[in-house]
Amino acid sequence: MAGRIELKTREQMRVMAQAGVIVERALAAAKAACVAGAPTSAADAAAAAVIAEAGATSNFLGYHGFPATVCISVNEEVVHGIPGDRVLAPGDVVSIDCGAIVDGWHGDSAVSFIVGEPLTAADTALVKATERxxxxxxxxxxxxxxISDVSAAVERVADEAGLHPIDGYVGHGIGTAMHMAPDVPNYRTRGRSPRVQPGMCLAIEPMLVIGTDESAVLNDEWTVVSLDGSRAAHWEHSVAVHEDGIWVLTASDGGASRLAPLGVTPVAP
Structure with a gap:
């Protein structure tokens, strides 16, 4: 993603954290609505209600014409699935991507999970490894x-799990817009990537599949599916970098509980 990298003040990061916590709550509500027998539209309505009640705005709804508050992708759908009448079944692998805006500042996050009991151990491993x-x-x-240091870390876990990042789909900068420079690939790339510097806010979002790394876009011009029909998972957080450390903007604890085992202590901006 070409363009100038927007550097934020710590005050601006704190507003982004407000948007991020709203996204966290919206995702929790959407996930709770994803039960066997429910349409994916129920999860969209649940997230929309949380965002509206908080006085925030969805950054997905209307984005280049996208018709919903969240993206819901099921099984072989990787990202950008449109909520609708599809009824969820036990064992479905579901990924939900959601965003919100507070005072012009964006938050963006995604989770994956299995509806009810998993059908296979491979599905469970897929969801857990993508989160790792x-x-x-x-x-x-x-x-x-x-940025390449981040990409290498993501790909290393994918390789260890025997999974593949979807080619061409990457994380991104975030701030006064949902998608900004720089790109944050989920795999190693050639050439020198941008330097990490205080003021950056990045949406890191691995999208991993069990099979081929190739994908296609359905006729709705949004939904991305794995080319071989293998199942996919998608996890995402927006993260701030400042002079004293990092803070996960879309986690109410700044990521402390998940980063502690990895030897990292997040610092609030």
Whole structure:
């Protein structure tokens, strides 16, 4: 993603953290609505209600024409799935991506989970390993010199789990817009990546699949599916970098509980 990297003040990061905590609550409500027999539209309505009650605005609804508050992607759908009449079944692997705006500042996060009991051990491993890759990338950011250090950490966990990052889909900067420079790939790339510096806010979001790293977009012009039909998972957090450390903006504890085992202590901006 080309363009100038927007550097935030710590005060601006604190507003982004307000948006992030709203996103966290919206995702929790959406996940709770994802029960067997429920349509994916129920999860969208649950997230929309949380965002509205908080006085925030959805940054997904209307984005380039996107028709919903959240993206809900099921099984072979990787990202950007549109909520609707699809009824969830036991064992479905579901990924929900959500965002919110407070005073012009954006938050963006995603979770994956299985509806009811998993159908296979591979599905459970997929969801857990994708989450581990997210936190490995976040932990790497705490001491990273360049964005490529984050990408390498994400890919390392994917490799260890025998999973593949979807080619061409990456994380991004975030701030006064949802998608900004720089790109944050989930795999190693050639060339020198941008330096990590205080004021950056990054959305790190591994999208991993059990099978091929190739994908296609459905006729709705949004939903991305794995080309071989294998199942996918997607996890995401927005993270701030400042002079004293990092803070996960879309986690109410700043990521402390998940980063502690990785030797990182987040510091509030």
């Amino acid at each position: 890759s997210l936190w490995a990338g976040i932990a790497a950011l705490a001491s990273a010199s360049r």
